[in-house]
Every structure is written in C-alpha cells, then in structure tokens.
Amino acid sequence: MPPQFTTFPSPLHLPFVLPTILLSDAAAGWLALLALAVPVAIHLWNRRPGRTVPMGSVRWLQAAANRRLRNLRLEQLALLLLRTAIVGLVALALAGPQWQQQRPARPVRGLVLLAPEVLHPEVLPGLRPTLDSLRRRGYELRQFAPNFRLISAAAWQQPDSLALLRPATGAAPDDYWLRARQAADSFPGRPLRVLSGAALPHFRGARPTLPARLTWQTVPLPDSSAWLAQAGQFSPDSLRLLVGSSQEEGTTFRIVRLARPRSSGPLAVAGLPGLRYQTGNLAKLQQAGQPEVVVQTEPLRVVLYADSRHAAAARYLRAALQAVAPGLARPLEIRTVTPAADLSTSPDWLFWLSDEPVPAAWLARAQRGGHLWQETAAVGAPVVGRLHLTGLLPDATAPVEVLRLDTSRVPASQAVVWQTGAGQPVLLREPAGRGSRYLLRTHLQPAATSLPETAALPTLLLHLLRTESADAPLFAARPAPTERRRLDARQLGAAPWQPVRRLPAQSRRQLPPPVLVDVRAWVVLAALLLFALERGLAYRRSIVSPTLATA
Structure with a gap:
C-alpha cells in the first residue's frame, strides 16, 4: 500500500x-x-x-x-x-x-419524536429536563404520529396546549412499527430519538428493520386503571362482577360478589368509582351514550365433540375448561355431544375436535354469535419454538414448547391470536357473522406441544372466554381502557428511560464524504x-x- x-x-x-x-x-x-x-x-x-x-x-x-x-x-x-x-x-x-x-461540514439537526402517551400530565414533567437539554443542542421536537407535526417553542412552554395533542379516548391505537419506518424515510440522514410507551397494541406484526440512527426509549406510564369487564348473576339476590386491572406488566382480573340492588342507583365497588346499577329500557341507555355492561343471568354454555383420534385432546380441553369456571362472571355448562346434536340451547362456544368437515348447524350457530374452535387437519411440520405470550401468562409459568406446527400460508382474513417467538402463527381468529372461528394450527397432544401439560392452557382459555363477549350492555360503568400489556424489550430493541442531568457532548456537525x-x-x-x-x-x-x- x-x-x-x-x-x-x-x-x-x-x-x-x-x-x-x-x-x-x-x-x-x-x-x-x-x-x-x-x-x-x-x-x-x-x-x-x-x-x-x-x-x-x-x-x-x-x-x-x-x-x-x-x-x-x-x-x-x-x-x-x-x-x-x-x-x-x-x-x-x-x-x-x-x-x-x-x-x-454541515450541521445535522436531530429529532425527538414524542408519542401521544408521553404527553400525559403525569409523565411529561419528568422528561422535560432531558428534552430541554436536547432542544438546546439543536434537536427538534415532533409528534410521533401521522405527519410528524412540529412542536413549537411556544407550545412546549404551555402544558395545556400539549394535552390537546393527545388522541381522543377510544381512538384506535397507532401502529408504531409503521410510524417508525415512515420517520426514517421522511428524515433521511438525521438522528432520530423515539420516546413512547411499550403497550402491546401499538406494535402489530413483526419488528421491521430500522436504521441504526433511530434510537428507541420506552417511558414508564401511570399506574393501573380498573374497569368492569363482565357482570353476572351469582344468585337471584347477588351479583358476581369481573373487575379487570390493566398495568404495564399485564392485565389481571378479580371476582367481586355483592348484594343485588332492588332498584337503580349507585353501586359501591372498591377501585371502580362512578359505577351505577341501572334497570329499565336498554334502548334509552344506549341512546344516551353511557358505557354499559350487561348483567348475565344465563350460564356460559359450551359443547364439545371429539372423535377417537382427538380423544386425548378432548380430555385436556375439558379439564382446562373446568379449571377456569371459578374465574368467570357466570356459571359454566359443558356438554359432550355428537355431530348431530340439537343446538337449540344456543351454545356460546363450540369445540370441534375432528378432521371431518364442521356440520352446517355448527357453522350457522357461529354466524349467529357463537364461537367455533377447531384444530388443523394437517399433521404439521417439526419445529422448535415457544409461544410468545407476553402479559397473558405469569412469569412463573413454564414456557410452552411447540414441536409440530401447520406452516401453511395464513389467509388475509384471519388474525393471529397466539404466535411463537419467531412469529409463526399458532392460533388464528376469523370473524364469522356475529361470531368467530378459531383455528389451532397444532394439536393439544404432548407430541405436538407442551401446552396441555402446563398451567398455560387454562389461563389462555380463560382469557378467550372473557374476551369473546357480544353481550348487550346494561351496567353503567367506566369503559375498559386500552390494552396496556408491555412488548418484550428484546423484541423492541429499546432502552428504558433513564433521566440524566447532563447529556454527553456530541458534535452537531457531520463531515460529508470527501470528493476525489x-x-x-x-x-x-x-x-x-x-x-x-x-x-x-x-x-x-x-x-x-x-x-x-x-x-
């Protein structure tokens, strides 16, 4: 050389x-x-x-x-x-x-993208010292939202104006993966810092490839918020309420039993202010726009059919359903039936464990509001993976191994409910009229997955039974908050927020490549x-x- x-x-x-x-x-x-x-x-x-x-x-x-x-x-x-x-x-x-x-050398100005939840009055004051330091170094503050609108110096000094930038209650969660790719394309060559929470609904699909100049930091959000999930009748004189609590680590539920009021009026439940028991015309309540949860007087009906090949899976499934019965807001009825069984009782869940086609009567019940569960007819290809169920299972739960899995193409009409850590779908959901159809792409057998032998199966079934509720509301209560389970930090690739008094000095200028x-x-x-x-x-x-x- x-x-x-x-x-x-x-x-x-x-x-x-x-x-x-x-x-x-x-x-x-x-x-x-x-x-x-x-x-x-x-x-x-x-x-x-x-x-x-x-x-x-x-x-x-x-x-x-x-x-x-x-x-x-x-x-x-x-x-x-x-x-x-x-x-x-x-x-x-x-x-x-x-x-x-x-x-x-030309000056390169960095950007700080603030997610809407970061602008919360209880979160923003703790971030201001660090953000002010970045602004003095030439960084711009923009919204981590469509169009990436600039946060002016005047708006930054007025907390009331920043509160107006937050989305309306009940708005669909934004897709942060998509928004990060748009930011990298919209501001080429500029260093980006994204400050957001790690709520799971904001991260849909697989993690995209992001440039190294994009730094992601997660910010702790306010503590839990309680909400009424379901209400049932434990006896003619008592109510059984299912109260949910959403936290950064996940969502938990508890059962509350109390006497049934004889007339309309406020109802005192710890952690649920503003709860009111209402009787009368349901249509008027719906027109008034009040958030409501119906008091269920009928049991939750489940029918199960399994042929000889799926007899083992039927035993695991029945035992798991019986285990979740105490965690439901209404009694659970389980019946083992034949394909030609009478469905006049309008079951809420239909479990079809057979490779034969689903009967027309079962499909019609799903169209009218039932939920149909079936396993894949494919043997499945050998795989090595684990179910990725952050927030759904306690930390002490044994990992669920997946040994055989149907790896065929997933139709666009089906949504992924369970998946492995590598993003392989395990449980799919497809809307069917007023109801839905679930497809398990493995088998509830130890040779295909360890799910039947762990405590994960009852927990996951309980979550599905609670989630799938198309009941007409009657209980005036607070609306359920947005899902706030956290995304796995290893998948996000972000560092937790650590406030610092003084940021390390970095050059604002970047030398462009020389010309030969x-x-x-x-x-x-x-x-x-x-x-x-x-x-x-x-x-x-x-x-x-x-x-x-x-x-």
Whole structure:
C-alpha cells in the first residue's frame, strides 16, 4: 500500500476546503521513478564539444582529456533539474494521482419524536429536563404520529396546549412499527430519538428493520386503571362482577360478589368509582351514550365433540375448561355431544375436535354469535419454538414448547391470536357473522406441544372466554381502557428511560464524504510545459556557446 499524504481536518470544522493527495496502487508509476537516474547519468557523462585550439603540437591533448574524466562535476544545473522534474512528473502520472477535497461540514439537526402517551400530565414533567437539554443542542421536537407535526417553542412552554395533542379516548391505537419506518424515510440522514410507551397494541406484526440512527426509549406510564369487564348473576339476590386491572406488566382480573340492588342507583365497588346499577329500557341507555355492561343471568354454555383420534385432546380441553369456571362472571355448562346434536340451547362456544368437515348447524350457530374452535387437519411440520405470550401468562409459568406446527400460508382474513417467538402463527381468529372461528394450527397432544401439560392452557382459555363477549350492555360503568400489556424489550430493541442531568457532548456537525478528483491530466500538462522549457533552454545554450575554429 503506497503512503498517503493527508491533511487532517481541523477539530473546529471550519468551513474551508481541506486538500489531500492520494496515490493509487499502480506499480508501473512507482517503478517509473527509477528513470530519474537516467537524466542524471546522461548529464554527468555527456561531453561538451571540444574546443579547437590552434597550436603547434598536440602532445598535451591526451593529458588534458584524462584530467577531465577524473574531475566529473555538475554543470548546467538548471537543465538537470528540469529533466529530472519531467521524468518525475511522468512517473507520477502513471501512478494515477487523485486530489481529495474535503467539503465543509454541515450541521445535522436531530429529532425527538414524542408519542401521544408521553404527553400525559403525569409523565411529561419528568422528561422535560432531558428534552430541554436536547432542544438546546439543536434537536427538534415532533409528534410521533401521522405527519410528524412540529412542536413549537411556544407550545412546549404551555402544558395545556400539549394535552390537546393527545388522541381522543377510544381512538384506535397507532401502529408504531409503521410510524417508525415512515420517520426514517421522511428524515433521511438525521438522528432520530423515539420516546413512547411499550403497550402491546401499538406494535402489530413483526419488528421491521430500522436504521441504526433511530434510537428507541420506552417511558414508564401511570399506574393501573380498573374497569368492569363482565357482570353476572351469582344468585337471584347477588351479583358476581369481573373487575379487570390493566398495568404495564399485564392485565389481571378479580371476582367481586355483592348484594343485588332492588332498584337503580349507585353501586359501591372498591377501585371502580362512578359505577351505577341501572334497570329499565336498554334502548334509552344506549341512546344516551353511557358505557354499559350487561348483567348475565344465563350460564356460559359450551359443547364439545371429539372423535377417537382427538380423544386425548378432548380430555385436556375439558379439564382446562373446568379449571377456569371459578374465574368467570357466570356459571359454566359443558356438554359432550355428537355431530348431530340439537343446538337449540344456543351454545356460546363450540369445540370441534375432528378432521371431518364442521356440520352446517355448527357453522350457522357461529354466524349467529357463537364461537367455533377447531384444530388443523394437517399433521404439521417439526419445529422448535415457544409461544410468545407476553402479559397473558405469569412469569412463573413454564414456557410452552411447540414441536409440530401447520406452516401453511395464513389467509388475509384471519388474525393471529397466539404466535411463537419467531412469529409463526399458532392460533388464528376469523370473524364469522356475529361470531368467530378459531383455528389451532397444532394439536393439544404432548407430541405436538407442551401446552396441555402446563398451567398455560387454562389461563389462555380463560382469557378467550372473557374476551369473546357480544353481550348487550346494561351496567353503567367506566369503559375498559386500552390494552396496556408491555412488548418484550428484546423484541423492541429499546432502552428504558433513564433521566440524566447532563447529556454527553456530541458534535452537531457531520463531515460529508470527501470528493476525489483525478489530476492525471494536469500532471501530464505540467510535464509537457517543463519539456518545452527544457528544450528552449537547451537550444539557447547551444547558440550562446562559443566555437573556436582551428587556425
């Protein structure tokens, strides 16, 4: 590798041009430098034309010639330097010289993208010192929302105006994966910092590939909020309420039993302010726009059919359903039926464990509001994975291994409910009229998955039974908050928020890539000019030199 002669840029990054000469690896150019010895040798050994001296004897000529050979010395030094420079420039042209021109540094302004939940009055005050430090360093504050609107300095100083930037209650959660890709494309080359929560509904699908200049930090949100999930009749004189509590770590439920009021009026439940028991015309309550939950007086009916091949799966499923019965707001009825069973009782759940087609009567019940569960008919391909169920299962629950899985293409009409850590769908849901259809892409057998042998199966079934509720409301209560389970930090690739008093100093300027200009033509031109000068100087000296003729 030939040496590079580089002028290092000033640390102050002053806006002037910094030149650098770079030579390529052309071996012919470097070998051509050996030709510098040629003009020197010619200059030393070249004899000027001898002078003719009229004299009577030539006996002294031989001695004078011998003395001249012994006294070699440099003469005509200007010509020697010109000829040497010409050869050196030709060798430099063969080496392929390039002129490296460093452009002046340009300031690069970073962006801080604030998610709507970060603008909460209980969250923003703790972030202001760090965000103010970033603003002083030239960072812009923008919303992590469609259009990435700029947060002006005036709006930043007024907390009331920032509260208006939060979405309306009940709005669909934004897709943060999609929003991050849009931000990277909208602000190319600029460092980005995203501040958001880690609520699971904001992260749909697989994690996209994001540039290294995008830094994600999660911010802790306010504590839990309780809400009424379901209400049932434990007895004619008592109620059984299912109260949910959403936290950063997940959602938990508890059962509350209390006496049934005899008339409409407020209902006192710990952690649920504003709860009211209402009787009367349901249509008027719905027109008033009050959030409501119906008091269920009928049991939750489940029918189950399994052929001989799925007998083991039926035993696991029945045991799991019986285990979740105490956690439901209404009694649970389980019946084992045949394919031709009478469904006049309108079951809420239908479990079909067979490779045979689902009967038309079962499909019709799903269209009218039931929920149909079936397993895949495929044997499944061998896989090695675990169910990815952050927030649904306690931390102490044993991991659920998946050994065989149907890996066929998932239709666009089906949504993924359970999936492995690698993103492979395990349980799919498809709307069917007023109800839904579930498809388990593995088998409830130890040879296919460890799900039947762990406590995860009852827990997951309980979550499905609670979630799938198309009941008409009658209970005036607070609406259920948005799902607030957290995304796994390893999948998000973000660092938790750590407020700091002083941020490390970083340069605001970024040096652009240098520009390389080929200067070979200029070197050849300089060699030609020097050659013309050398020829002119040599011709002039040859005219001026005196010549004496022999007398």
